[in-house]
Amino acid sequence: MNAGAAHGTVAGRTARSAGLVGCLHCGLLAPMGETDCLRCGARLESRFRNSRQRVWAWWLAGLIVYVPANLYPMMITDTLLATYSSTIIGGAMDLVTHGDVFVGLIVLIASVMIPVGKFLAIAWVMIATRKLRPGGAHRLHRMYEVVEFIGRWSMIDVFVVAILAALVHLGSVAGIFPGLAAICFGASVIFTMLAALSLDPRMIWDAADPNAQDPSA
Amino acid sequence: MNDRSSDAIGPQAAPSHDLIACPQCDWLHDVGDVPTGTRARCVRCRTVLLAPRRGAAATIVALATGALILMVVAVSFPFLDIAAGGLRSSASVMDAALSFALASGRMAPLSVIVLALIVVLPVARLCGLIYALGPLALGRRARPYAAQAFRISMRLRPWAMAEIFIIGVAVALVKVSSLAAVGFGPAFWAFVGLVILVAAKDTILCERSLWRALDRAA
Ligand SMILES: [Zn+2]
Numbered sequence: 110m111n112a113g114a115a116h117g118t119v120a121g122r123t124a125r126s127a128g129l130v131g132c133l134h135c136g137l138l139a140p141m142g143e144t145d146c147l148r149c150g151a152r153l154e155s156r157f158r159n160s161r162q163r164v165w166a167w168w169l170a171g172l173i174v175y176v177p178a179n180l181y182p183m184m185i186t187d188t189l190l191a192t193y194s195s196t197i198i199g200g201a202m203d204l205v206t207h208g209d210v211f212v213g214l215i216v217l218i219a220s221v222m223i224p225v226g227k228f229l230a231i232a233w234v235m236i237a238t239r240k241l242r243p244g245g246a247h248r249l250h251r252m253y254e255v256v257e258f259i260g261r262w263s264m265i266d267v268f269v270v271a272i273l274a275a276l277v278h279l280g281s282v283a284g285i286f287p288g289l290a291a292i293c294f295g296a297s298v299i300f301t302m303l304a305a306l307s308l309d310p311r312m313i314w315d316a317a318d319p320n321a322q323d324p325s326a
Numbered sequence: 327m328n329d330r331s332s333d334a335i336g337p338q339a340a341p342s343h344d345l346i347a348c349p350q351c352d353w354l355h356d357v358g359d360v361p362t363g364t365r366a367r368c369v370r371c372r373t374v375l376l377a378p379r380r381g382a383a384a385t386i387v388a389l390a391t392g393a394l395i396l397m398v399v400a401v402s403f404p405f406l407d408i409a410a411g412g413l414r415s416s417a418s419v420m421d422a423a424l425s426f427a428l429a430s431g432r433m434a435p436l437s438v439i440v441l442a443l444i445v446v447l448p449v450a451r452l453c454g455l456i457y458a459l460g461p462l463a464l465g466r467r468a469r470p471y472a473a474q475a476f477r478i479s480m481r482l483r484p485w486a487m488a489e490i491f492i493i494g495v496a497v498a499l500v501k502v503s504s505l506a507a508v509g510f511g512p513a514f515w516a517f518v519g520l521v522i523l524v525a526a527k528d529t530i531l532c533e534r535s536l537w538r539a540l541d542r543a544a
């Protein structure tokens with residue numbers, strides 16, 4: 110449905126090129142230079158200030174803590190026979206080989222493929238927007254939307270450890286304890302979420318628009 | 327909260343309230359009244375600009391109130407228990423959040439974060455929505471600070487992770503099912519219900535349409 114799409118006189122161009130700044134939350138427009146939205150009170154920014162630097166800073170912070178997240182144990186299992194500590198990848202592989210293949214794959218996707226894919230996708234969007242051919246924005250924007258939507262689901266792994274460590278206290282028979290990887294991994298998920306939130310999607314469309322000029326540049 | 331009839335800000339005329347900039351690509355659209363049940367999409371990037379629904383505020387307030395009640399049940403009753411070899415162990419939602427802090431002081435910050443993601447922020451979101459949209463649902467004037475409450479609720483959206491927690495619980499149950507017999511407490515079912523209500527609420531919630539409605543009720 111394309112109900113009530115562009116049919117006005119100012120439509121058919123970007124708000125910035127019309128000297129306006131649009132509120133990201135309620136959609137209301139204000140003259141360029143206004144700092145707060147009149148309707149909802151949100152801060153108005155035609156384009157996020159220092160978006161690139163902030164994205165790269167959070168991206169790097171997320172990548173740095175992702176390394177110990179994979180080296181330290183995520184979970185330590187105590188049983189009558191042995192004490193066994195597993196890393197993120199090890200725990201998922203255990204599920205695939207000994208337990209449930211389907212659930213193992215979900216964990217593998219959530220805790221390995223999504224974080225790694227997210228680092229690559231954010232870096233790709235950042236590098237590709239330096240020079241984008243006209244019409245190239247659609248695919249890049251789709252990639253950004255997927256990253257923004259899916260990134261928070263990586264937190265599954267932290268919650269799995271939280272509930273297992275709270276639940277499995279069966280005296281000397283079995284006990285489960287969280288490992289240091291949990292806090293590193295949780296921090297990594299939060300940092301990459303902040304990287305995605307610092308990325309201004311309008312930047313992708315500007316990069317593919319030959320008429321877009323940054324008035325502040 | 328502003329007066330719709332105010333016609334000028336300084337030398338430049340205030341842009342019309344029908345005008346919307348796409349939040350994803352900045353393209354301008356002149357979108358007047360969109361019929362309820364239909365959607366207006368950005369012509370450039372296809373982002374949904376407006377998707378008003380009949381009685382949206384009332385439905386959202388009803389779903390949020392239900393979810394809030396279920397959250398109270400979910401945090402105050404037993405969540406899960408396991409039994410193996412004559413031994414029993416149980417956990418509440420609070421135990422799950424606090425498990426990192428109990429294991430090691432170094433991981434206490436993670437417990438604070440988990441508690442925020444699965445209880446505090448979802449509750450704050452629900453309260454904010456009920457406070458801001460409640461009067462709209464009853465056809466009354468907006469409450470003071472309704473705009474702030476609604477804005478903060480929407481800003482918290484990515485950080486409220488109740489639905490991710492319940493998937494994590496499902497994965498944990500698969501891991502533990504080979505080790506012990508699992509029993510479900512009332513809090514477990516309350517949490518599942520809460521996730522369903524929150525998901526239903528979020529699918530009908532169109533932020534920009536509700537801002538227009540709040541504006542009219544101010
Ligand atoms: Zn606004």
Ligand SMILES: [Zn+2]
Pocket residue numbers: 348349350351352353368369370371372373
């Ligand atoms: Zn758009």
